[in-house]
Amino acid sequence: MNIADRLVIVILAGGSGTRLWPRSRQALPKQYLDLTGQGTMLQETFARLTPLAPPERILLITNQHYVDLAREQLPNLPSGHIIAEPMMRGTAAAVGLGAVMAQHLRPDAIMASVHADHLILKPERLRAALAAAAEVAERGSLVTLGIQPTFAHTGLGYVEHGEPLPPAQGHPVYRVVRFTEKPDLPTAQRFVADGRHSWNSGLFVWRLDRIMQEFAQHMPELHAGLAEIGRSLGTPAADATLQRVFPTLPHQTIDYGIMEPAEDIAVLPVDIGWTDIGSWGTLLEVLEADEAGNVVRGNDPVFAPDTKNTLIYTAGRLVAAIGIEDMIIVDSGDALLICPKDRAEGVRQVVDWLKRTGREAYLVDTVAPKQ
Amino acid sequence: MNIADRLVIVILAGGSGTRLWPRSRQALPKQYLDLTGQGTMLQETFARLTPLAPPERILLITNQHYVDLAREQLPNLPSGHIIAEPMMRGTAAAVGLGAVMAQHLRPDAIMASVHADHLILKPERLRAALAAAAEVAERGSLVTLGIQPTFAHTGLGYVEHGEPLPPAQGHPVYRVVRFTEKPDLPTAQRFVADGRHSWNSGLFVWRLDRIMQEFAQHMPELHAGLAEIGRSLGTPAADATLQRVFPTLPHQTIDYGIMEPAEDIAVLPVDIGWTDIGSWGTLLEVLEADEAGNVVRGNDPVFAPDTKNTLIYTAGRLVAAIGIEDMIIVDSGDALLICPKDRAEGVRQVVDWLKRTGREAYLVDTVAPKQ
Numbered sequence: 039m040n041i042a043d044r045l046v047i048v049i050l051a052g053g054s055g056t057r058l059w060p061r062s063r064q065a066l067p068k069q070y071l072d073l074t075g076q077g078t079m080l081q082e083t084f085a086r087l088t089p090l091a092p093p094e095r096i097l098l099i100t101n102q103h104y105v106d107l108a109r110e111q112l113p114n115l116p117s118g119h120i121i122a123e124p125m126m127r128g129t130a131a132a133v134g135l136g137a138v139m140a141q142h143l144r145p146d147a148i149m150a151s152v153h154a155d156h157l158i159l160k161p162e163r164l165r166a167a168l169a170a171a172a173e174v175a176e177r178g179s180l181v182t183l184g185i186q187p188t189f190a191h192t193g194l195g196y197v198e199h200g201e202p203l204p205p206a207q208g209h210p211v212y213r214v215v216r217f218t219e220k221p222d223l224p225t226a227q228r229f230v231a232d233g234r235h236s237w238n239s240g241l242f243v244w245r246l247d248r249i250m251q252e253f254a255q256h257m258p259e260l261h262a263g264l265a266e267i268g269r270s271l272g273t274p275a276a277d278a279t280l281q282r283v284f285p286t287l288p289h290q291t292i293d294y295g296i297m298e299p300a301e302d303i304a305v306l307p308v309d310i311g312w313t314d315i316g317s318w319g320t321l322l323e324v325l326e327a328d329e330a331g332n333v334v335r336g337n338d339p340v341f342a343p344d345t346k347n348t349l350i351y352t353a354g355r356l357v358a359a360i361g362i363e364d365m366i367i368v369d370s371g372d373a374l375l376i377c378p379k380d381r382a383e384g385v386r387q388v389v390d391w392l393k394r395t396g397r398e399a400y401l402v403d404t405v406a407p408k409q
Numbered sequence: 410m411n412i413a414d415r416l417v418i419v420i421l422a423g424g425s426g427t428r429l430w431p432r433s434r435q436a437l438p439k440q441y442l443d444l445t446g447q448g449t450m451l452q453e454t455f456a457r458l459t460p461l462a463p464p465e466r467i468l469l470i471t472n473q474h475y476v477d478l479a480r481e482q483l484p485n486l487p488s489g490h491i492i493a494e495p496m497m498r499g500t501a502a503a504v505g506l507g508a509v510m511a512q513h514l515r516p517d518a519i520m521a522s523v524h525a526d527h528l529i530l531k532p533e534r535l536r537a538a539l540a541a542a543a544e545v546a547e548r549g550s551l552v553t554l555g556i557q558p559t560f561a562h563t564g565l566g567y568v569e570h571g572e573p574l575p576p577a578q579g580h581p582v583y584r585v586v587r588f589t590e591k592p593d594l595p596t597a598q599r600f601v602a603d604g605r606h607s608w609n610s611g612l613f614v615w616r617l618d619r620i621m622q623e624f625a626q627h628m629p630e631l632h633a634g635l636a637e638i639g640r641s642l643g644t645p646a647a648d649a650t651l652q653r654v655f656p657t658l659p660h661q662t663i664d665y666g667i668m669e670p671a672e673d674i675a676v677l678p679v680d681i682g683w684t685d686i687g688s689w690g691t692l693l694e695v696l697e698a699d700e701a702g703n704v705v706r707g708n709d710p711v712f713a714p715d716t717k718n719t720l721i722y723t724a725g726r727l728v729a730a731i732g733i734e735d736m737i738i739v740d741s742g743d744a745l746l747i748c749p750k751d752r753a754e755g756v757r758q759v760v761d762w763l764k765r766t767g768r769e770a771y772l773v774d775t776v777a778p779k780q
Contacts, residue, residue, distance in 0.1 A: 060729070266452035273747075341762050343755070348776035355741075356771060358431070360755035367747060372724075376738060377731035378748065384714070391712050401725060 042165030042169040046147040047091050051154035052101040064402040067373045069154035070107045074253035075335045080154045086161035099132045124284045130285040130295040138268035151242045159311025165249045167308040170207040171243035179304035181243040184236025187219045190226035195219040195238035195304045196292050214303035219293040256299045318366045319382035322349040371405030415539040417518035422525035423472040427760045435773040439477045440525035446706045451525045457532035458586035469505045477518035495655045501666040502658040503623030519543045522613045530682025536677040541577040542614035550675035552614040555607025559598035566590040566609035568676045585674035590664040627670045634658045690753035691735045693720040742776030
């Protein structure tokens with residue numbers, strides 16, 4: 039039997055952020071937004087994985103507030119495969135919950151943990167990499183897909199490549215010497231310069247027994263809670279147990295909680311067109327542009343004479359942008375963002391201002407754009 | 410008796426243009442818009458004139474489509490003083506209609522003709538100038554208030570100053586040698602350079618018998634029509650006569666039809682902070698700005714860190730403009746305009762595009778912004 043046929047894919051879709059404000063809101067985080075014009079990020083994530091694993095082997099972990107969104111966006115995913123976290127407890131608990139659900143689904147599963155809010159421009163290579171990673175995981179390692187760093191990003195994790203391990207399906211594989219989450223800038227610069235580091239993509243593949251063993255060793259409290267939830271699955275007490283136990287789990291990320299202390303990690307360097315969408319500027323860089331370099335999305339008329347290298351998201355009203363260069367223009371139901379592309383990080387300032395001035399509604403609610 | 414007490418002021422408020430798109434629409438031309446944040450242009454026009462002439466001596470000529478707007482915006486103007494043109498026939502007919510209405514109101518009136526869509530930053534000086542112009546008009550001249558040209562504007566009329574006439578209330582007055590409407594650029598440049606030309610402000614003052622005499626001489630057809638309308642005033646046939654005769658009047662501007670051929674014109678050079686609002690760029694130049702040079706209007710929250718010399722009109726949604734300079738950002742109910750301030754003339758391109766692509770609704774209708 040092909041190892042990849044044992045893959046159970048856990049999609050993490052419960053996060054909420056403000057970096058893509060004003061489109062991304064607490065009530066509608068970016069994974070549920072259509073940013074590319076080809077479906078929401080969650081839908082794209084699902085569509086790129088189903089050639090590798092049918093919906094019956096896909097699980098989705100999300101916050102209870104987003105269950106309806108997820109159901110609506112993924113009508114082909116069995117509804118019992120959408121698992122609602124009663125509250126946010128960080129990615130360690132989310133991944134752990136995915137692991138016990140996967141174990142219940144298929145005890146011999148190789149689990150792949152993926153994020154619903156990453157952009158992956160080369161889906162075929164992703165599938166090939168996950169299949170190869172499943173082979174490496176079967177040997178016992180925790181596997182991360184490694185991304186060639188292009189700058190000294192301080193918001194990601196870095197893995198240092200050690201000795202080469204046997205390649206898998208033609209992919210080189212390295213033992214990871216060290217996993218460093220969110221290094222400071224000088225460290226990140228050193229990592230990028232030395233050629234021996236990859237970014238951690240957050241795309242993990244492992245055997246279920248191996249990840250549970252790591253939970254037991256490095257997060258025993260979490261492990262105990264997960265085990266209790268796991269024992270309840272398939273019984274009438276399942277939901278009540280989840281509701282009772284989940285809020286008591288330690289709040290931690292999988293990166294700090296498991297990947298940093300874990301020992302047997304392997305990295306599979308990949309070129310899958312991976313981007314974590316950190317800002318509107320990132321989208322302008324990676325999305326397909328027209329001849330003028332403009333990325334225009336939305337269902338409204340746009341007139342942009344002499345406008346270049348500009349990102350325009352419409353939301354129910356016409357946009358006329360004349361003679362603009364290197365700008366971000368994002369309309370939404372109740373707010374409009376305009377900034378040069380190199381000031382896209384300034385969204386953070388806006389978010390601070392909204393909080394400071396009691397305008398949280400602009401961070402939380404969505405307003406349906408006029409059509 | 411003070412001559413100014415015989416002033417009857419005719420406000421022309423029937424025009425419609427597209428230079429302030431997307432706010433200005435056929436259904437809501439700029440004179441009915443609040444551009445300054447202190448009332449609509451019509452309301453500001455009315456408010457700056459009432460210290461000189463009470464509402465009983467003010468008449469408003471507008472297109473029938475705008476009568477309700479005018480009534481609503483000027484509740485203190487006697488409703489019989491709002492005269493509806495059955496259709497647009499140019500400013501000669503509009504001014505002529507104002508003249509016969511003024512004659513009916515007060516046969517010995519000195520008429521002042523003003524536009525509802527001009528910005529006048531020094532209203533006190535305007536009133537003093539109109540009072541002085543009334544004195545000059547009483548002597549028999551057609552009077553225009555002259556504006557010191559600041560550049561070779563080819564969209565205005567120019568008056569060449571001739572011999573000095575006796576000053577009026579301390580204002581110097583000159584005989585006009587020639588009235589040149591919309592010169593070509595070299596001519597306009599020559600006019601600006603020679604120091605002997607003023608812009609025609611479109612603010613005219615004259616005795617009623619004198620302007621009727623000019624109509625008779627230079628536009629006899631218009632004069633005959635106006636006389637017929639005039640005879641019907643105060644009779645039951647008044648409205649039917651207006652409806653029947655007005656559409657037959659020649660379509661012409663007062664500038665080409667009367668001012669160019671007329672002989673006894675005087676100019677009173679004034680410094681009244683006059684601007685015909687030709688573009689959003691003009692508004693950015695003339696409206697009061699904050700310390701950063703930004704002109705922000707509208708009822709919505711605006712966050713503009715590191716943004717300078719930028720015009721922002723909101724329309725029912727929050728605007729976050731980060732690190733922007735020298736830009737025009739105009740939101741409206743159904744359209745958004747963004748351009749550098751030196752591209753504000755580009756609105757014309759947008760208008761052409763809207764017509765070409767069958768999107769006239771964006772030129773005609775207004776959509777109430779979400780509040």
